[in-house]
Amino acid sequence: MSNELADILGFVKAIPPFDLLPDTQLEMVVKEIDICYLRKQEDIPPNTLVTESLFILRKGALSYYSPSNELLGMFSESDICTLYCHPQTNINIRLCSNEDTLLYALSYPALQKTLQDFPDVIAFFEQSAEQRLHKKMTRVNEDAIISSSLMNTPITHFYHTPVASISHKSTIQQAAIKMTDQGYSCLIVLNNNSFIGIVTDKDIRRRCVAQGLPFNQPITDIITQHPITIDINSNAYDALMVMTSKHIHHLPVTNQGQLEGMVTVTDLMNYEGQNAVNLTSIIHKATTVSELAKISKMLPKLQIRMAKLGTTADHVGKSISAITMAFTIRLIEMAEKLLGPAPVPYAWLAAGSQARQEQLAHSDQDNALIISDEMKPEDSFWFFDLATFVSDGLAACGFIYCPGDIMATNQKWRQPQKVWHRYFDKWVNTPSSEALLNASVFFDLTTVYGDASLLENVRNSMLEKTKRSTLFIAHLSKNALKLRPPLGFFRDFVLKHDGENKSVLDLKHNGIAPIVDLARIYALAEGISATNTIERLKQVAGSRSLTKESAANLIDAYEFISMLRMQNQSTRMQNNKKPNNLLPPKALSKLEREHLKDAFKVIKTMQDVRQTSY
Amino acid sequence: MIFNNIFGYEAKRKRLLKRAPAGPLHDFLSVPFPDKKQLLIDTPILSVDFETTGLHAKNDKLLSVGFVDLFANTIPLKSSYHQIVRSKGRLKSDNVTIHQITDSQKDQGEPLRVAIEALLKALTGKVMLVHFARIEREFLQQACINLYGMAPVFPMIDTLMVAKKRLDNRDVAYDPSTLRLSALRQQYNLPEHHAHNALNDAIATAELLMAQVNAMASPNKVTLSDLLL
Numbered sequence: 118m119s120n121e122l123a124d125i126l127g128f129v130k131a132i133p134p135f136d137l138l139p140d141t142q143l144e145m146v147v148k149e150i151d152i153c154y155l156r157k158q159e160d161i162p163p164n165t166l167v168t169e170s171l172f173i174l175r176k177g178a179l180s181y182y183s184p185s186n187e188l189l190g191m192f193s194e195s196d197i198c199t200l201y202c203h204p205q206t207n208i209n210i211r212l213c214s215n216e217d218t219l220l221y222a223l224s225y226p227a228l229q230k231t232l233q234d235f236p237d238v239i240a241f242f243e244q245s246a247e248q249r250l251h252k253k254m255t256r257v258n259e260d261a262i263i264s265s266s267l268m269n270t271p272i273t274h275f276y277h278t279p280v281a282s283i284s285h286k287s288t289i290q291q292a293a294i295k296m297t298d299q300g301y302s303c304l305i306v307l308n309n310n311s312f313i314g315i316v317t318d319k320d321i322r323r324r325c326v327a328q329g330l331p332f333n334q335p336i337t338d339i340i341t342q343h344p345i346t347i348d349i350n351s352n353a354y355d356a357l358m359v360m361t362s363k364h365i366h367h368l369p370v371t372n373q374g375q376l377e378g379m380v381t382v383t384d385l386m387n388y389e390g391q392n393a394v395n396l397t398s399i400i401h402k403a404t405t406v407s408e409l410a411k412i413s414k415m416l417p418k419l420q421i422r423m424a425k426l427g428t429t430a431d432h433v434g435k436s437i438s439a440i441t442m443a444f445t446i447r448l449i450e451m452a453e454k455l456l457g458p459a460p461v462p463y464a465w466l467a468a469g470s471q472a473r474q475e476q477l478a479h480s481d482q483d484n485a486l487i488i489s490d491e492m493k494p495e496d497s498f499w500f501f502d503l504a505t506f507v508s509d510g511l512a513a514c515g516f517i518y519c520p521g522d523i524m525a526t527n528q529k530w531r532q533p534q535k536v537w538h539r540y541f542d543k544w545v546n547t548p549s550s551e552a553l554l555n556a557s558v559f560f561d562l563t564t565v566y567g568d569a570s571l572l573e574n575v576r577n578s579m580l581e582k583t584k585r586s587t588l589f590i591a592h593l594s595k596n597a598l599k600l601r602p603p604l605g606f607f608r609d610f611v612l613k614h615d616g617e618n619k620s621v622l623d624l625k626h627n628g629i630a631p632i633v634d635l636a637r638i639y640a641l642a643e644g645i646s647a648t649n650t651i652e653r654l655k656q657v658a659g660s661r662s663l664t665k666e667s668a669a670n671l672i673d674a675y676e677f678i679s680m681l682r683m684q685n686q687s688t689r690m691q692n693n694k695k696p697n698n699l700l701p702p703k704a705l706s707k708l709e710r711e712h713l714k715d716a717f718k719v720i721k722t723m724q725d726v727r728q729t730s731y
Numbered sequence: 732m733i734f735n736n737i738f739g740y741e742a743k744r745k746r747l748l749k750r751a752p753a754g755p756l757h758d759f760l761s762v763p764f765p766d767k768k769q770l771l772i773d774t775p776i777l778s779v780d781f782e783t784t785g786l787h788a789k790n791d792k793l794l795s796v797g798f799v800d801l802f803a804n805t806i807p808l809k810s811s812y813h814q815i816v817r818s819k820g821r822l823k824s825d826n827v828t829i830h831q832i833t834d835s836q837k838d839q840g841e842p843l844r845v846a847i848e849a850l851l852k853a854l855t856g857k858v859m860l861v862h863f864a865r866i867e868r869e870f871l872q873q874a875c876i877n878l879y880g881m882a883p884v885f886p887m888i889d890t891l892m893v894a895k896k897r898l899d900n901r902d903v904a905y906d907p908s909t910l911r912l913s914a915l916r917q918q919y920n921l922p923e924h925h926a927h928n929a930l931n932d933a934i935a936t937a938e939l940l941m942a943q944v945n946a947m948a949s950p951n952k953v954t955l956s957d958l959l960l
Binding site for chain 2: 121122123124125128147148149150151152153154155156175176216217219222
């Protein structure tokens with residue numbers, strides 16, 4: 118029995134969801150396989166297969182087509198085809214072989230019976246793309262919560278080693294001098310390399326100065342002997358609990374009883390808080406552009422760390438966007454200090470991904486200025502200087518100049534409120550191709566600094582118009598639907614709807630942008646002012662434009678693709694490569710490909726709905 | 732086989748049936764073989780492979796038997812059978828590396844009779860498919876002589892001969908190693924298989940025949956007589 122069908126067993130075992138089965142169960146499944154051979158250009162199922170069947174491709178290729186003969190997808194080696202599990206629902210779909218094909222056919226009713234104790238496996242074949250994706254994203258989001266907690270952070274991630282130490286023969290003053298010179302609030306006291314105690318700032322204050330003890334007394338008079346320590350195998354949460362319960366701020370770390378390092382409460386706070394909030398406060402304290410530029414170098418690291426921790430792409434996008442905002446605000450404050458106060462009220466606007474709070478490190482700057490109508494012609498110099506200073510400053514911080522020149526330095530995008538009103542009127546009323554191009558950037562606007570009412574005013578009247586302008590929405594829809602997600606994968610290629618193969622997947626243009634576009638259209642059609650894609654989808658859910666279920670499906674698809682994009686970027690940055698949105702399918706696991714295919718299907722469904730509704 | 736061609740394996744079967752002792756061999760011979768004019772796609776086939784200790788049926792031993800059905804371009808794995816045969820004597824170590832059957836596995840095997848009975852039962856009314864017919868033909872005949880006192884007749888298709896005929900027709904020199912099972916599978920773009928396990932080889936041979944037939948001019952019109960040895 119041992120390896121009689123080992124070849125086939127091994128092959129099937131590598132394919133999800135069969136990988137979830139124990140070998141004994143898998144052996145039963147394998148025994149039920151019918152190996153079929155199909156010639157090139159043969160229709161499937163072969164007439165010999167009369168029952169509902171699930172196919173596993175062993176070798177060769179299959180394509181399937183809609184009744185209008187539109188290519189819907191392809192299967193290659195190790196792909197599972199479930200089209201004939203319920204043939205009555207796919208009666209109009211034509212499946213045919215592109216090459217001579219070796220196929221493993223399993224009677225689906227028999228398989229369901231064999232696997233009745235493995236509902237997860239059957240569910241994989243039974244669930245729709247939407248259901249599978251939702252299951253996956255629920256798990257990802259749960260994991261993100263768990264993994265972001267201190268419990269999963271080993272102490273080794275943030276302890277200091279080696280530790281600053283001092284000999285037990287030193288005086289209190291010598292210790293104080295060493296602490297001052299080296300900037301430590303705590304020293305380890307050693308007696309011939311063996312650890313005898315700990316002395317902190319507080320000990321000098323309480324046990325020496327307050328008690329009137331001379332500084333030339335030996336340090337041993339004020340040390341804490343045999344302090345509480347923590348084992349190196351503990352996690353951050355353990356350390357926090359010890360420090361909180363014992364009211365201590367320094368915790369020596371030991372490895373098998375030997376002193377190894379030190380954890381301070383500041384380390385813990387820094388680690389937990391090495392996030393947007395923390396970075397933002399450092400940015401606020403910077404006084405020069407070069408200081409800001411230095412801080413900006415931390416941005417990619419932060420993104421990598423967040424991605425590693427399993428933070429959701431949504432959270433990362435919001436954090437990075439918040440930091441970009443902090444940089445911008447600090448630069449504007451610096452400019453105002455340099456140029457004097459603004460002559461009239463104004464607002465600095467961010468457009469595109471930053472406005473949507475979906476920015477990742479290394480993105481370009483998209484910005485604009487909206488100025489009060491009270492502005493006099495001579496005021497324009499001040500605003501030009503402001504725009505130049507801030508834009509150059511952002512460039513110094515790694516946010517490259519916008520290649521499309523959508524920047525406040527461009528006079529076209531540095532205008533009084535009334536001109537902005539006019540712009541939006543024109544875009545909505547006569548949706549030219551230029552207007553539609555601008556729409557994707559300027560319909561996602563947010564105030565970064567200044568008088569927010571300037572933009573709100575423009576936005577409110579714009580939304581009043583878009584809500585009513587079916588023509589505008591139709592044009593926007595038509596334009597957005599030009600970006601179609603791929604059908605799926607074929608071998609190690611991305612399969613496009615024209616049957617063409619591409620060797621890399623563009624996650625941004627083929628996955629993220631179509632959903633961002635759809636969300637914008639729904640928001641504009643419903644007069645919703647939110648700019649963040651997930652927020653837009655949540656707010657339009659249950660409206661005329663989008664059902665609750667569809668919104669949830671799109672959010673799942675969006676989060677999944679964004680997560681892959683973020684992981685891909687982090688991997689590239691870690692390998693010192695420039696981050697991009699291109700992913701070769703080879704880099705994806707079989708399961709990730711399945712989830713991506715599901716995500717594409719969700720997008721396609723919603724695009725098709727959009728197409729028929731305008 | 733010339734004998735078969737002149738008189739037909741059906742005639743020989745009927746003659747042998749009269750002499751066959753009651754039991755598995757008699758049962759096997761009592762069912763007619765598929766008609767030669769029958770389309771291959773309608774013909775029940777049993778793909779068979781033996782692992783042996785050598786090439787000589789008289790001196791060498793049968794180590795394992797594997798077989799699987801092939802019918803209408805389909806191989807149902809439900810029909811698959813694999814049995815290690817118990818026999819006396821130690822195995823030579825160079826053999827063990829090929830078929831990977833160890834002495835202890837062999838000692839736990841079933842007696843030859845059990846495997847041959849299972850094979851005869853499965854082969855009843857079918858055509859035997861093998862790669863390189865000599866081994867299976869001679870070892871099965873020898874086993875039957877040992878067990879039942881006589882050798883039966885059975886129609887065979889040999890994927891090696893199918894490939895050889897194709898090459899001979901082209902009238903160009905070829906390297907005989909291209910006729911090996913794994914080499915031929917590669918030619919037909921079939922997946923690599925774990926060779927020298929009797930069942931795996933039987934499945935591999937059945938897949939190869941499907942590929943060979945499907946590469947012919949009109950595969951659905953191929954008859955049994957086009958392929959029989």
